[in-house]
Amino acid sequence: MRGHRALVSARFRALLQYRSAALAGLGTQLFWGLIRVMIFEAFFVSSVMSQPMELGDVITYIWLGHAFLVVLPWNVDRELQTMVRSGGVTYELLRPMNLYNAWFSRAIALRTAPAMLRAVPLLTIAALFLDLQAPESPEAGLAFVISMIGAVILSAAITNLLNVALVWVTSGERLTYLAPPFVVLFSGNIVPIPFFPDWAQTAIRLMPFSGIVDSPFRLYVGHIPPSELGFVLAHQLIWSAIFIVVGKRMLAQGLRRMEVQGG
Amino acid sequence: MPERRPGLWGAFVGVARRTFRKIEALKGVSFTIEEGELVGYIGPNGAGKSTTIKVISGILNPDSGRCEIDGLVPWADRVAHVKRIGVVFGQRTQLWWDLPVIESFDLLRDIYGVDAAEYEKTRNELVERLNFESLLNTPVRLLSLGQRMRCDLVAALLHKPSILFLDEPTVGLDSVSKLAFRDFIREINKDQKLTIILTTHDMDDIEALCNRVIVIGNGEILSDGPLEKLRKEIAPERLLIVDFVEENAQISDVGARVVDHSGHRAKFSFNPEEISASDLIARVTAEHPVRDLFVENPPIEEIIAQMYSENSL
Known part of the structure; x- marks a missing residue:
């Protein structure tokens, strides 16, 4: 455990150094956030039917989404990609740690450090100038925080599965480029999930991606009452367990067939 | 190890059918x-x-x-x-x-x-x-x-x-x-x-x-x-390198093979089991005055290279 904590911490600190990327990301997220807010405002003004969420909640949801965008498993640890390609995985296997667990620790750092760099300034700006509302209630706020922890775990589990895919050089790498857009769409980041057509709702709610940002945000705005936190966590943790088990199996298989280069 | 037939056709075939060659590492x-x-x-x-x-x-x-x-x-x-x-x-x-x-x-x-x-x-x-x-x-x-x-x-x-x-x-x-x-x-x-x-x-x-x-x-x-x-196994022989005072001195059989002799310098290859270094030096210096000499082992690099090539590696 000590080793894993140290790994998370080291990777976290290393990722915090990427400030210019965060700054650029901040600018992008502000820009796109404003556009989406405008779209939804127009939508609400011109719509005749009642909507699943109120405009104020939608705006808050949008800003939360942009602040925490990088919590989504939208990228993999590219350092691992280089490592696999260069044969550096050898060194990873020389350490007295389970390889999957070690990579999971890295994934946790990858899903939190960049998010902190972007979320703190963005949420501050959004709260001051852009109609980001406070949580519906203190319970809602607490539920939000707890569900975000679950979200990070789930996202790390998905990220780590993609990390493991990198062991299959080329074909695995392709997967790591294809998966993110898929994830982003079904996470509620383009359109909040309640706005998807009714026939799609059940399917999307069952999928793991909604657990990463949609559920925590809807807890925040009160669209999901705090009493349902248990369901949200269960959804997140069951999916996490599935991704972790699959990931571990895949890694074991991948290592067995991996050609360790050099003679 | 996956194997691929050479050439463009080989690349296409490789997509359809993967053959593996077993290598005993x-x-x-x-x-x-x-x-x-x-x-x-x-x-x-x-x-x-x-x-x-x-x-x-x-x-x-x-x-x-x-x-x-x-x-x-x-x-x-x-x-x-x-x-x-x-x-x-x-x-x-x-x-x-x-x-x-x-x-x-x-x-x-x-x-x-x-x-x-x-x-x-x-x-x-x-x-x-x-x-x-x-x-x-x-x-x-x-x-x-x-x-x-x-x-x-x-x-x-x-x-x-x-x-x-x-x-x-x-x-x-x-x-x-x-x-x-x-x-x-x-x-x-x-x-x-x-x-x-x-x-x-x-x-x-x-x-x-x-x-x-x-x-x-x-x-x-x-x-x-x-x-x-x-x-001893691969290259038991040593080298005696002598710089004679005279150029192209006439060397009789001293119990060692002359590997090279140009100008003042002669190189003898000898097996220490057959003749000791000191005996050989004594014989060589007895005939002609010598300015300098040294005894060398063949560089280990050459020994290894020889070993590799003997085993056709």
Whole structure:
């Protein structure tokens, strides 16, 4: 455990150094956030039917989404990609740690450090100038925080599965480029999930991606009452367990067939 | 190993149908190493050296055979086994690229679960011995090769392993660094009875450090024993090089083969079993006045090369 904590911490600190990327990301997220807010405002003004969420909640949801965008498993640890390609995985296997667990620790750092760099300034700006509302209630706020922890775990589990895919050089790498857009769409980041057509709702709610940002945000705005936190966590943790088990199996298989280069 | 037929057609066929060629990387490699030995493990490229090292470190799972290190089977008890070994790969660093050296060390301490006080003592001793206190706060990516190698050595020793593997550790090092490296290795081997296995292409390293050399070729062991034994087996002959006062002196049969004779210098190749160096010198100097002479072993490099080519490697 000590080793894993140290790994998370080291990777976290290393990722915090990427400030210019965060700054650029901040600018992008502000820009796109404003556009989406405008779209939804127009939508609400011109719509005749009642909507699943109120405009104020939608705006808050949008800003939360942009602040925490990088919590989504939208990228993999590219350092691992280089490592696999260069044969550096050898060194990873020389350490007295389970390889999957070690990579999971890295994934946790990858899903939190960049998010902190972007979320703190963005949420501050959004709260001051852009109609980001406070949580519906203190319970809602607490539920939000707890569900975000679950979200990070789930996202790390998905990220780590993609990390493991990198062991299959080329074909695995392709997967790591294809998966993110898929994830982003079904996470509620383009359109909040309640706005998807009714026939799609059940399917999307069952999928793991909604657990990463949609559920925590809807807890925040009160669209999901705090009493349902248990369901949200269960959804997140069951999916996490599935991704972790699959990931571990895949890694074991991948290592067995991996050609360790050099003679 | 997947195989692909050459050419464009081969590439298309390769997409449809994958054929695999079985390569026996190691066949019948067998040896025992006692605690405290400093063994050289050499062979031509592709001989199976790195494969052996990877099997021994528990990274690769062999198809057959037995391996036991300090009572553990490497690939079966990987985590426990790996805590007792240290590895330095000359071509790659095990340190974290963007972190300062000291943070890499601290991280390793946590990963290997070393007691904090012990770690500090070990680290300070090593840092002092290898003289890089000033580098501790530098990120690894800014170090020169010689500096990085020292850090990698320390990193491999922080958890006090009982066995140290060195894979091409002196590649790219300048002469000063190489000599310092050899001194250090000799020292830790002697003082701490640390078992060390060295694979390298640098025969000077082997000559300077190893009293036992295992030669592997084509996945088999070609020779195992002291360097002297290797010499006797492959190239028992020595060279006597004489600078005569006269040019083109007439040399009668002195019991040695004249390998070269141009101008003042003559080279004799002789077998010390048949005629001793001193006898030969006596015979040669008896005939003509001599300005200078020296006795040489054929360079170990040539001996090894000969061995490799004899086994058509």
